[in-house]
Amino acid sequence: MKEFERKGLLERVDREGATVGASIPDTIEVQGETVELQEFVFEMHRRETVPPGERDRVDQAKKNLRRERLQRRQRLEEADISYEEGEEIVEAIVGLDRALNALESLGPSDVEREAKAQEAADQKRWMKFLRQALGRDSSSSRGRR
Template identity: 70%
Template sequence: MREFERKQLLERVEREGATLGADIPDEIEVQGETVELHQFVFEIKRRDTVPPGERERVEEAKKNLRRERLQRKQRLEDEAEAADLTFAEGEELVESIIGIDRALEALQSLGPTSIEQEAKAQEAADKKRWMKFLKQALGREDDTGKRGGY
């Protein structure tokens, strides 16, 4: 593959909205294991909530997909490795990266897992603010963290 073709393919990977209209691949090899990606994403997305036992599986899948995406992108970024690819192979690689991105978007948009995490973080921040307010209101701690009063 020529240098300008490599750069063109990398630009497609990074393009805003590259996943619009893209399909999630039926199968993909991730970390040496064939995964029925489309079926997995569809199965997870059709549920109203992700059961606690499935959350770990989804998080592990997202981690593995991110790792696989990075490895595939690095193949294109590495000039020596990309030189061994034909343009058609490079296009296939780009399509697989965009498919992985599409699957990751679908898995990221799962409402209950991210909403629950966000709610826990919000609750922790609220408690911290409330405790700080109480300490200041009761004169136990001022803005510098020292004991108040005298």
């Protein structure tokens, strides 16, 4: 492969909207193991939220997909491959990115939900404090007239 072809392929991989219109591969080999990627992603998306036990599985899948993406990108950058092989690698990377985007968009985990609830409770306490400090709280201003 010529250097300008390699740069063009790398540019396609790094393009912001590279995953638009791309599909998640049915299966992909990750770390020497065949993974039913499309089925896994769709299974996780069918649920409104990811249960705590499945969250670990999703996080591990994302980690493995990122690692596989990095290895394939490095191969595209450094290996002595044909342009056709490079095209196949680009398609695989874009599919991995699409799957990663789908997995990243899953509902918040219990930890995230808990943090949001804590933040909402903090805001309520702060607003109550401000109302009391400014004398606008109905319970503290009853005796003042």
